[in-house]
Amino acid sequence: MADGDGFSHSDQTQIPAAAPASGEAPAGRRRARGGGGAARRAERTARVVEAAPAITRRIPNFEVLDEEALAIIETNAETVLQETGVAFMDNPVALARWKEAGADVQGDRVRIPRGLARSLCATAPASFTQIARNPERSVKIGGKDLVLAPVYGPPFVRDNEGGRRYATIADFRNFVKLGHMSRWLQHSGGTVCEPTDVAVNKRHLDMLHAHMTLTDKPFMGSVTEPSRARDSVAMCELLFADQGGLADRTAMTSLININSPLNFDATMMGALEVYAAANQACIVSPFIVGGAMAPVSVAGTLTQVLAEAMTGIAYAQLVRPGSPQIFGAFVTSIDMNSGAPTFGTPEASMILWGAGQLARRLGVPFRSGGGLCGSKLPDAQAGYETANTLNAALTGGVNFMLHAAGWLEGGLVSSYEKWVMDEDQLGVLHSMARGVDVSEEAQAMDAIREVGPGGHYLGCQHTQRNFKDAFWRSRTLDYRPFETWSEAGAPDTARLAEARWKKMLGDYEAPALDPGVAESLESFVAARKAAEPDSFT
């Protein structure tokens, strides 16, 4: 009997592995270290892209705001819209739409009468399907579903060997390939890193081409110029040409950041207008470092987030009623000493939980960040901050989790090693979302009766029937005993992750694509690239 909860060495090594029913796991420590069986297993599973089923939550949402708090925040958000209003910069068409809808428009300032924004949001769907070119990989966004997408936006990449450096299109393609190989990510994302070696005015073409050809999972469109959004829609028409074209179906979910506080610039709104008109989904996302772009309080920040998200979603409904929109919330707090944005903080979790409640009451899908951290290395800081964010997002009822894998250094860096670590943890979310099975088999009364006081469950019939799927299994973390791990060079998590992403890239194989579609995409990219000179600003 141990004095406390620690395991002695003998405890760890004396637990026998269960006798496997087939040649599969559990293999026992010795067999797992042997070469022959492991090699055969590796051969059998290589080049197979496993995809976990979509996540439909069977757990409750964590609701940190009570009815009174929700009512206060909702009332205040309406007050902000009516009294302070929002700015739609350099966008006369938008101003005209708002005036027409009944807002008070003075210059760039739009003051929205109490209740108008919310009532406009009513035509936005509570959930929608984003189609993928492989129909089995189409995703439902909203309701009890949870879709996971990788990191978005970093200009740098980092890996163990090469350190931190500017991202290239080769890196971009690597991350798309890794996403394709992922069991847990259902979505290929968008700007998985900025391909800084491609002209600014042409990189969206290469990025879209990579998502369309290197994976058959759904992806995001370009938002950096309205013309690039139009290119994105045009390329989707080509991608789905052998399936009758888009035909008003939603094939992209794109990220529209609001220039908080309360500012809607013409670039992002221009992209939103293109996408909404084509019935393509947008994530309307206040982009907030609390204390800088919003008040230093959670309640004040939530008020502004709600006002901004409602305005953006309402505006998209003015462009096209019924167009699919996601309530986004990208909120961090600020380190008041250095001015740096911080992640995995209690305030960020509170805001995430509260924003989820506000989105559900508005009746639209909810998006948050996933694996956010401020750490500059894939170290313990990254682990704590990321896990804090992932846990808050899971329990906060997120429907679309962006940055779920690979985010490092406040989003400045896409990290190969962190990508693998995060992706592994997404399996934890998949399992947790399933909730607790209380079927007769799961009740395991036969096992408790069979084993009785003082026995052990490793060999009992219930264990034999259930052990394979009973527990989530990490594919990256280290569970070896200290001695074995020391003999193997005492690798830390980053080193284990390095081995895994290299193996994944080695195993990658592109999904089949109709040759006619492939050719038309290539021609489109070539023609658009030829049409204008390179710009690097």
Place this chain on the structure above:
Amino acid sequence: MADGDGFSHSDQTQIPAAAPASGEAPAGRRRARGGGGAARRAERTARVVEAAPAITRRIPNFEVLDEEALAIIETNAETVLQETGVAFMDNPVALARWKEAGADVQGDRVRIPRGLARSLCATAPASFTQIARNPERSVKIGGKDLVLAPVYGPPFVRDNEGGRRYATIADFRNFVKLGHMSRWLQHSGGTVCEPTDVAVNKRHLDMLHAHMTLTDKPFMGSVTEPSRARDSVAMCELLFADQGGLADRTAMTSLININSPLNFDATMMGALEVYAAANQACIVSPFIVGGAMAPVSVAGTLTQVLAEAMTGIAYAQLVRPGSPQIFGAFVTSIDMNSGAPTFGTPEASMILWGAGQLARRLGVPFRSGGGLCGSKLPDAQAGYETANTLNAALTGGVNFMLHAAGWLEGGLVSSYEKWVMDEDQLGVLHSMARGVDVSEEAQAMDAIREVGPGGHYLGCQHTQRNFKDAFWRSRTLDYRPFETWSEAGAPDTARLAEARWKKMLGDYEAPALDPGVAESLESFVAARKAAEPDSFT
């Protein structure tokens, strides 16, 4: 406008620090690096033990089991107790107590009629106060309160410089000192590491003496022999001699592990009997590696956990009705490939959440683990696994969180660096537990009106009034820009933590203790040590 959520360099450096109202934070990047002000601040705060107020939760509990699932598990637990029963080994007094109470006793086996255990638990208090010798540090355990205690039990320690080695009494004293210095830990814990250089039959005396003299926070008693529990009570009588002695007040909370499945050994029960008779609190804790000591299913494990905890708490009430008991649950899952216990897994979170619900329905305080991980280093794996466990424990309504700081390698190791990292994260729990403030000040409507579209909040009046306490601040994690951090040698979290624990130990000062009490404790320890020869087994 960034394409995505990433921060560009210029975004980060352009955010100006708010002008401070006093000489305190925020100091701005340059000032923080300067020597004079920082040195003065350090001098002013050194040797002051800051203590955060007790945590009273204002957030809901995360409830993963619905009413039907709870009823199934509770019914099944009663069936287990009635049909399979439990074993009380080598303990004729316990068997006689159970027989007297109405159980069916055959040999060591005790079959408890449906409902009996639960009804016996009714006299256990829903919450109780554990007194500390400094009355300001007494803690309430139960209800909406959360008490945090450090790691318990490891035979090894690890630090950056010395690596992994057997723990000594010097290490033990160091961890008690660090606990005393902690802003967030309200409890000094028990076996913060095993002092392997002291005889097995005498080390409890040195451990208790350290908790009693090096800190004035509450602590745990010895459970490895009934005689050592008696020593613990005797030493508490001496410690509180200048406050009228114990006088039936609870001054210790001690950890009684159940030898799962369904087995109550005489050593642990002997200690429980001593403590219950003296009205000292116990944590009655099933000690389970799921798949080995319990079924491989969450529902089956919860059934066994409830049956075991109810039995232990009921037995303590047979010893002394009204004695304070905590419903413990130490549950990990097993890696079916290696046999190793795993931490921070989805199954562990589910069981923690479910056990919390069962404990609350039983009407007793709930204990879980805090910073559990299986990693052998304070690396990313440690961060993910630990944060997963801490988050589940916070949202699961835990009242007494053991192992909240310092746990490494499945509890084999007390890590100096991990202790500092975990302790820092406990501040996150303190903030989250407070919930969302929706006072008029927190609503910040004046700030939103003042700043308006396109402005920033750094200098506004609301920010000036609130920034100091607005956000949790890490004392360990790194928020510096990449360049500054690189120039400083690009330290990872473990290196930053090393600097912090060394500074904390350097700043430590023992709290005052009545000289008469100090002398009587020393005499007691000396006399008990002289009374028997050393034993190292």
